[in-house]
Amino acid sequence: MFLRSIQLRDWKAYADAAFEFPVPTKNKNVVLIGAKNGYGKTSLLEALILGLYGRDGMNALARASAGSGDLIKSYDEFMQRALHAQALPQGRTSITIQIVLEDALERIKVVRKWHFTGKGVHRAAEEEVQLFSGKDEDPIRVPGPRPSREEKDEYYRSLIARKFIPFHLTEFFLFDGERVQQLAKQQKADTVKMGVESILGVQLLRELQQDLTSYAQDRRRGVENIEDETLTRLNEQIASMEAGLEPCRTRLRELQDEMGPIETRIEEVTRTLRTMTGGNSANVKELMEDQFRHRRQKDKVEERLNQLIRSDLAFALAGQALRGQVQATLQSEIKRSEWLASKNHTREKLDRILDGIQAPSPPIQPDLTEHQVGVLRERLSNVWETLWHPPPDDCASEERHTYLTETERRKVIDRLVRIERLGVAELEQMLSDHEEATVAINRITQQIASLSGVEDRIREMTDELQELNRRLGELREQFGSLSRQEQADVGKLNDLKAEAGRMAARHESSLPNRNRAKKAELIAGLISESIEDLYPRYVSRLSEEMTTIYKQLAHKTLVKRIEIGTDCTVKLLGDKGHDIRMMDSSAGEEQIFALALIAAIAKVSGTKVPIVMDTPLARLDTDHRSNVLKYFAAHAGEQVIFLSQPDEVNGTYLKVIQDRVGKAFHIEFEELDNGVGKAHVRKGYFQGEEY
Amino acid sequence: MNGIPLFEQGEARDALKKRCRQAQIPISLLEALVEAEIAQIGKERKRGLRDRFDELLDPDSEAEGE
Numbered sequence: 001m002f003l004r005s006i007q008l009r010d011w012k013a014y015a016d017a018a019f020e021f022p023v024p025t026k027n028k029n030v031v032l033i034g035a036k037n038g039y040g041k042t043s044l045l046e047a048l049i050l051g052l053y054g055r056d057g058m059n060a061l062a063r064a065s066a067g068s069g070d071l072i073k074s075y076d077e078f079m080q081r082a083l084h085a086q087a088l089p090q091g092r093t094s095i096t097i098q099i100v101l102e103d104a105l106e107r108i109k110v111v112r113k114w115h116f117t118g119k120g121v122h123r124a125a126e127e128e129v130q131l132f133s134g135k136d137e138d139p140i141r142v143p144g145p146r147p148s149r150e151e152k153d154e155y156y157r158s159l160i161a162r163k164f165i166p167f168h169l170t171e172f173f174l175f176d177g178e179r180v181q182q183l184a185k186q187q188k189a190d191t192v193k194m195g196v197e198s199i200l201g202v203q204l205l206r207e208l209q210q211d212l213t214s215y216a217q218d219r220r221r222g223v224e225n226i227e228d229e230t231l232t233r234l235n236e237q238i239a240s241m242e243a244g245l246e247p248c249r250t251r252l253r254e255l256q257d258e259m260g261p262i263e264t265r266i267e268e269v270t271r272t273l274r275t276m277t278g279g280n281s282a283n284v285k286e287l288m289e290d291q292f293r294h295r296r297q298k299d300k301v302e303e304r305l306n307q308l309i310r311s312d313l314a315f316a317l318a319g320q321a322l323r324g325q326v327q328a329t330l331q332s333e334i335k336r337s338e339w340l341a342s343k344n345h346t347r348e349k350l351d352r353i354l355d356g357i358q359a360p361s362p363p364i365q366p367d368l369t370e371h372q373v374g375v376l377r378e379r380l381s382n383v384w385e386t387l388w389h390p391p392p393d394d395c396a397s398e399e400r401h402t403y404l405t406e407t408e409r410r411k412v413i414d415r416l417v418r419i420e421r422l423g424v425a426e427l428e429q430m431l432s433d434h435e436e437a438t439v440a441i442n443r444i445t446q447q448i449a450s451l452s453g454v455e456d457r458i459r460e461m462t463d464e465l466q467e468l469n470r471r472l473g474e475l476r477e478q479f480g481s482l483s484r485q486e487q488a489d490v491g492k493l494n495d496l497k498a499e500a501g502r503m504a505a506r507h508e509s510s511l512p513n514r515n516r517a518k519k520a521e522l523i524a525g526l527i528s529e530s531i532e533d534l535y536p537r538y539v540s541r542l543s544e545e546m547t548t549i550y551k552q553l554a555h556k557t558l559v560k561r562i563e564i565g566t567d568c569t570v571k572l573l574g575d576k577g578h579d580i581r582m583m584d585s586s587a588g589e590e591q592i593f594a595l596a597l598i599a600a601i602a603k604v605s606g607t608k609v610p611i612v613m614d615t616p617l618a619r620l621d622t623d624h625r626s627n628v629l630k631y632f633a634a635h636a637g638e639q640v641i642f643l644s645q646p647d648e649v650n651g652t653y654l655k656v657i658q659d660r661v662g663k664a665f666h667i668e669f670e671e672l673d674n675g676v677g678k679a680h681v682r683k684g685y686f687q688g689e690e691y
Numbered sequence: 692m693n694g695i696p697l698f699e700q701g702e703a704r705d706a707l708k709k710r711c712r713q714a715q716i717p718i719s720l721l722e723a724l725v726e727a728e729i730a731q732i733g734k735e736r737k738r739g740l741r742d743r744f745d746e747l748l749d750p751d752s753e754a755e756g757e
């Protein structure tokens with residue numbers, strides 16, 4: 001799109017001014033605006049940037065007009081100073097900028113209005129922006145019901161960026177001479193890097209990358225880290241436990257199948273016995289059960305007796321006298337062992353006492369002879385020996401059971417004591433119980449037989465019934481044991497299933513956030529890789545474009561090729577391939593490099609928008625000025641607006657672009673009282689040329 | 692798309708499309724994320740950006756489905 005008009009109301013020196021620009025054609029695409037220093041050229045550039053982007057334009061403004069100290073101030077302060085000096089005294093409390101953008105298919109009007117208090121304080125919250133479309137200027141509605149002011153601003157900002165100049169490229173299309181000089185002063189590599197990053201929109205993409213990474217971290221935080229593998233492992237454990245239960249359940253079914261016929265047979269035998277005993281089967285059954293109980297009692301007693309025979313009977317049969325003698329001997333041997341241990345312990349102390357005889361202090365006059373010392377040591381040893389004699393009364397005179405340790409002696413004594421406690425009474429009681437059980441079993445057998453009078457048959461059946469009951473008892477015991485095992489396993493399985501269920505639910509609920517985080521990280525990585533991938537391609541294209549443009553701008557023909565490395569280092573190569581940047585270059589030549597970069601960026605970006613250059617020719621010599629004007633007028637954009645000082649684009653230079661100028665303005669300045677003034681827009685250039 | 696050549700111009704767009712295909716990310720999703728980021732320019736704090744990311748990165752979102 002190109003600029004069709006810009007209208008300023010109470011903006012800086014412009015109380016009320018309008019610039020109408022012609023539709024650019026292939027041969028007439030230049031607009032020339034002349035003004036002396038301080039008459040409003042830079043104000044016009046600022047109006048364009050802030051009119052389009054509002055507060056967001058401040059960053060672009062700071063870069064595009066690098067030379068103006070005003071621009072680093074806050075937005076509010078900047079706006080307060082932008083209000084025309086006569087506005088407040090004359091009762092006007094707002095600034096309005098209207099910009100019309102057009103192309104063959106579309107017309108968009110941007111109206112931005114800033115409001116102030118009666119004392120000139122900026123009412124930031126009341127800033128208005130409205131976009132209109134078409135010749136009828138229909139308001140462009142922001143989608144959605146009742147959009148907020150913020151949503152409205154966002155929508156318009158995005159629309160302007162899309163339709164006109166992408167925000168990150170503003171400084172390469174709307175700029176002043178100071179910006180060019182600033183670029184010229186930078187290291188070449190930095191300048192080129194900044195250019196490539198601008199084309200790619202790298203700054204924004206890196207911000208997006210960082211925001212996505214930070215978003216991913218945020219979404220992962222607070223989400224339970226249940227990995228798919230954990231859940232799978234748990235489910236596998238459940239499946240394994242269920243599989244492990246199957247043999248147990250199969251065995252339980254087999255036991256039930258086995259018990260069923262036995263129970264049936266028991267009922268049949270019981271019924272037959274009832275018939276045989278005249279319906280007194282209840283008694284037979286009870287007797288059978290009673291007999292079974294006595295048998296178990298008898299078995300228990302026999303088992304206990306067997307145990308006694310195996311372990312303690314031999315000792316018991318040895319007699320109390322012998323056992324007592326062995327106990328006493330062992331006890332006396334323990335005493336002897338303790339007596340000897342104590343004696344040996346004091347023996348070490350005796351040695352220290354004997355050594356004390358030869359101690360130097362206190363002195364003995366005259367010194368003891370060696371013989372005397374020997375006699376003293378022997379006497380003391382003898383005295384010590386007498387302390388341990390005779391041994392205690394209950395101490396053995398010798399150790400008979402030398403194969404036993406002290407602990408083993410004590411164990412043997414304990415065992416013998418236990419045998420002492422096994423009284424005859426207890427043994428008699430066991431024998432008595434055994435006898436009683438045997439008698440009861442025989443008695444019950446006779447009772448059962450006598451009940452029917454068909455003793456043999458009943459005995460057979462009774463035996464069968466007993467066998468059946470025994471077998472059923474065994475099976476029930478197995479069944480009970482397996483059932484308890486199964487129930488325990490099922491309990492564990494249910495706990496595991498519940499845990500798996502809870503984990504699956506938590507896993508399910510955290511899935512969306514984890515998926516988002518995963519995707520955000522994936523995209524952040526993709527952005528990073530894409531930048532790395534595309535960077536060299538754009539560097540290469542920029543290198544080619546800069547070579548072409550530089551050759552057209554520079555009057556020296558030394559530079560044959562501009563080579564930019566992937567790290568953005570720059571070489572200006574001469575015809576023999578040597579880097580002529582090693583030689584000193586003038587400020588003007590550096591500026592030519594910067595302008596070539598700006599033009600190359602504009603071209604490589606593929607953006608079709610106007611170029612507005614404020615005092616672009618500062619520091620350039622005659623040839624360079626002509627080349628720059630010629631190139632930018634003819635190749636840089638479909639519409640080029642030069643804001644020029646009187647001695648900048650004039651005479652010879654004017655002639656260079658004269659044929660391409662579609663329209664020209666010059667700004668006159670009317671000085672008012674108190675050092676303030678008013679800018680007036682007049683048609684025609686300084687010398688009154690009409691275009 | 693807001694002058695990000697990465698998403699607009701032939702060669703760059705083709706390269707990006709290829710990468711997106713490999714990563715199984717719809718290019719429309721990437722474009723929507725860039726739009727969301729652009730909408731934050733000039734703001735002191737990136738209010739609402741995370742909510743917008745939530746919407747866009749949701750498996751059922753429109754950008755995702757394109």
